[in-house]
Amino acid sequence: MSTPPPSYQPPAGHPVYAPTPHGYPQPGAAPALVCQVCGAAPAVPVTVRGHQGMIVIMRNLRRQGVFCRTCGLAVFREMQANTMLLGWWSPLSVIITGAVLLMNLGARSALLRLPQPTTWGGRPPLDPGKPLMKRPAGMVALVPLTLLAALVVSAPVLMVVGLLSGDSDPKPLTVGTCARNDGSWSDQDLKAVTCDSTAAQLRVTQPGLEGCEDGEYMADLKYSEDGTTNLCLRPLDR
Ligand SMILES: [Zn+2]
Structure with a gap:
């Protein structure tokens, strides 16, 4: 059974392959990605986004990488919590933040589809911390999120009501007509x-x-x- 030489380091930017129980991945077999933080496998490539609204200017953040379930969840929760706290503070940011929080749920579900790390990577994983809704950021975000959800739900309802009521805006009359x-x-x-x-x-x-x-x-x-x-x-x- 062959093992990689201890000094082996993949070139920067190159995907890292985990050795299988049979040594290196077999030719043609799907390469097993390892977490870029702790080195554990399995891992998936994910992109987690963040947003900060600062009254006049805005800032979009992006973290892209290959993470195991534990480290990925930590990255997701940190970005999501920061966005929930700092995302709302300009008019356009309210919409962008809602979209960013929603998009990150895609990255989260990709991470949750992974099993717990089965191959120990030799480095400590990140700490995912408390679930978002048990953090102050979750409580802060609850107000704008509820308002945004109400808006999204009520907009089509209001449109239908407007269509049904029809002549809600009558043509004005002028003197002499x-x-x-x-x-x-x-x-x-x-x-x-x-x-x-x-x-x-x-x-x-x-x-x-x-x-x-x-x-x-x-x-x-x-x-x-x-x-x-x-x-x-x-x-x-x-
Ligand atoms: Zn990891």
């Missing part, structure tokens, strides 16, 4: 029509100091140009 009312006077549904059409029922008039004249109706404020001006509606004589 004509309209018809398809609703009642307590629940108006006013539409602008040309004054010489047979559909015209009402002429839009400016209220006097005393309000609308006798026989005139008051249009809902939402039918005025700015939403706050009173308009009167005089029935047309036909």
Whole structure:
């Protein structure tokens, strides 16, 4: 059984192969990667991202490497915790931080698919520390994360509600034009029509100091140009 010479060091940037029980990997066999921190196997290449928002400027962080489950989890938790604390502090950062935290879950699941290190690498692994939600960073992030989740969930709901309610934003009426009312006077549904059409029922008039004249109706404020001006509606004589 052959063993690598003790002085063997792979060239920088070259993947590191773990010796198998039969010596070096067999030709054609998938190379077994080892953790770049502790040297243990199995390990996977992962990219963990981070983000810092600093009011005006922002900073994106990235750590790429081959890690065993233990060291990878430590890198993931450190980046995730720092992002949870420092990620939120500019308007655009709120969105980026949400995306970064979500993307890192991909790296985390790749690491969790690995079994515990089976080959001791000779160097101490990193300490993964406490789970994120048992750290202060997890509690801090809970508020923006909850708000972000609420936003993501509510946006399509609000869009559907807006589509269903339809005419939530009626066309404004202007003085001198004509309209018809398809609703009642307590629940108006006013539409602008040309004054010489047979559909015209009402002429839009400016209220006097005393309000609308006798026989005139008051249009809902939402039918005025700015939403706050009173308009009167005089029935047309036909
Ligand atoms: Zn490791």
